[in-house]
Amino acid sequence: MVRSITFTIDSHLANVALVAMSLRSICSLVALSPEELDELEIGVVEALNNVIKHGYDNTPGLPVTTAVTLEDHQVTVQISDRGKRIPAELLDRARTSCLDMDTDDLTKLPEGGMGLRLIISSANSLEYHVDDGINTLILEKIF
């Protein structure tokens, strides 16, 4: 059986937890492992934070939707917004660079710039497209 639900929040960082907690709870209906659920939660939270912080420049009151589809062996999460898009070159670069930090010099450890790579590593596949000013990120988790 395929079940679907869409979560809509206003662009405020404190609302992201509501989506994350809801996603976690409904994923108990399918056989995602705790490990895979942790990964997916991280990816979705990073994507929503980015939409609010970068896409909407922290302007409150703008809609962010997260559509979740549960199937027997797949969870699909589709995040849509009307803000600025993720620059294609940054997404491409994140796809090919790895998440390991260079820990040789602690004074040079990065304090940011991990989000896109976490989003990519959270899913089995990632698609991103812009149509009529609507940005859509699709994460597929297969199990």
Add this chain to the structure above:
Amino acid sequence: MVRSITFTIDSHLANVALVAMSLRSICSLVALSPEELDELEIGVVEALNNVIKHGYDNTPGLPVTTAVTLEDHQVTVQISDRGKRIPAELLDRARTSCLDMDTDDLTKLPEGGMGLRLIISSANSLEYHVDDGINTLILEKIF
């Protein structure tokens, strides 16, 4: 801090659980007691089932939205649909009748007709209005 999220599902009874589970999980952010949370879950599930079964006559593919607002001492749930409305006289009657079943004659125990009364008893206040063909039920739980 006030946090809000809107859950949108298609009119299929199997999707109601997604809203119920999501509602339960986000309510852990406020100090609702387990008892109060059980009551609210029952009320919301009955209201959503009624929209799908009676408002939409079990026609799939129609939207049902559930907007939840979490405040320090209040949870507000607003359910909206574009189906048939709850007949005013049935809602009024349910407001004034109690939920006790007459258990003297087991062959006459009711097998239905409990939903509206459960919805009413689930919240501290209930409001229902129809605007431009949109039915809106508002449940307030104060704690």
Add this chain to the structure above:
Amino acid sequence: MEPSDSDLVETTHHEGVLIVRLLTKRLDASVAPRFKTAVTDHIASGHQYLVLDLTAVDFMDSSALGAVVSCMKAVGSRGSLAISGAHGTVMKLFKLTRLDRVLNLHDTPEGAAQAIKPS
């Protein structure tokens, strides 16, 4: 019972009583008709002493409650129906509707079977 109900209920026999164990956490309107048919089919095929074991059920709505009432009526006075493992919203619903006064409620399916077994 249809094979398609194997995700919903599981049956065992205990001292002449049929124990119908619910396998779903949520007994709601989306499964209530199938649940009702699964149990009333057993009754129609001759089982008069039944226990509905709700230990696994964390949530129940009024459609499922209606199905339980149907099962009671189907058994009628020819046999007996008991319930085990009711808790949380299930028990809440039984109490709100005062059905707890007429339902034969027990902690365990074995205890329930013991209480209603045909002599």
Add this chain to the structure above:
Amino acid sequence: MEPSDSDLVETTHHEGVLIVRLLTKRLDASVAPRFKTAVTDHIASGHQYLVLDLTAVDFMDSSALGAVVSCMKAVGSRGSLAISGAHGTVMKLFKLTRLDRVLNLHDTPEGAAQAIKPS
């Protein structure tokens, strides 16, 4: 620390080490700036040996991870920062970024304090 941070962190002293215990289940972008300021204020006011106790934290995102890195840098080589109670997504994030190799990770805040206390 601002009084408004009393819902976020709680501090105690243990053998010359400041233990900063997180009180929130979710350490995410909505609280990461406040968390960072709360801890770096303690460092600026002279605390050089600190334990961040993350026992209560069930979820962490990259903003909070960045705040932890900031705290490490603020302590620098003048003192020492250790972490206790990392689990679940917190540990997952430390491992994914390989930060687990440089973070001083311990099970309990007392164990962490013991390991870094000034001699």
